[in-house]
Amino acid sequence: MKPKEIDREQLKAIIDRHRGKTWALIPLLQEIQETIGYIPPESIETVAEALNLFPSQVQGVITFYAGFSLEPKGKYVVRVCRGTACHVKGGRSILRLMRKELGLDEGETDPEYRFTLETVACLGACFLAPTMMVNRNYYGKLNPNKVTSVLAQYRKKKGES
Numbered sequence: 560m561k562p563k564e565i566d567r568e569q570l571k572a573i574i575d576r577h578r579g580k581t582w583a584l585i586p587l588l589q590e591i592q593e594t595i596g597y598i599p600p601e602s603i604e605t606v607a608e609a610l611n612l613f614p615s616q617v618q619g620v621i622t623f624y625a626g627f628s629l630e631p632k633g634k635y636v637v638r639v640c641r642g643t644a645c646h647v648k649g650g651r652s653i654l655r656l657m658r659k660e661l662g663l664d665e666g667e668t669d670p671e672y673r674f675t676l677e678t679v680a681c682l683g684a685c686f687l688a689p690t691m692m693v694n695r696n697y698y699g700k701l702n703p704n705k706v707t708s709v710l711a712q713y714r715k716k717k718g719e720s
């Protein structure tokens with residue numbers, strides 16, 4: 560897989576917007592994660608310096624929160640629930656369909672960095688089982704048609720950056 564190119568200007572602009580705001584570490588990291596698709600490890604020092612923190616503090620927060628990644632992920636991170644409530648409602652077939660539709664296994668990202676497929680122990684929305692998330696959006700009471708139409712929605716967003 561070719562290494563992901565980073566828009567350094569964009570990264571710098573995000574960091575500059577939060578400069579001096581020590582309290583804004585998490586929102587800043589969230590913005591980098593969502594815009595770039597991951598937190599480039601080489602940006603940790605710059606983030607720390609901009610927020611008057613130690614690099615180890617920034618690194619600690621990134622490691623603590625599962626939503627942050629130091630490796631490139633797709634623009635859309637699909638998280639399929641593999642918890643018990645979802646499992647009994649057919650979660651496994653949702654995951655199978657998702658693997659087929661995306662051509663990805665769990666933990667994989669496509670070469671264009673469009674989609675990453677992950678599974679999670681519980682998305683905390685068991686009453687909507689079977690569930691999945693795409694980035695921060697929840698989708699519940701899934702069935703094969705619904706999965707296909709949700710994916711189509713994200714595939715259509717192609718031109719968007």
Ligand code: FES
Nearest residue numbers: 640642645682684
């Ligand atoms: S088990 Fe799937 S949301 Fe809780």
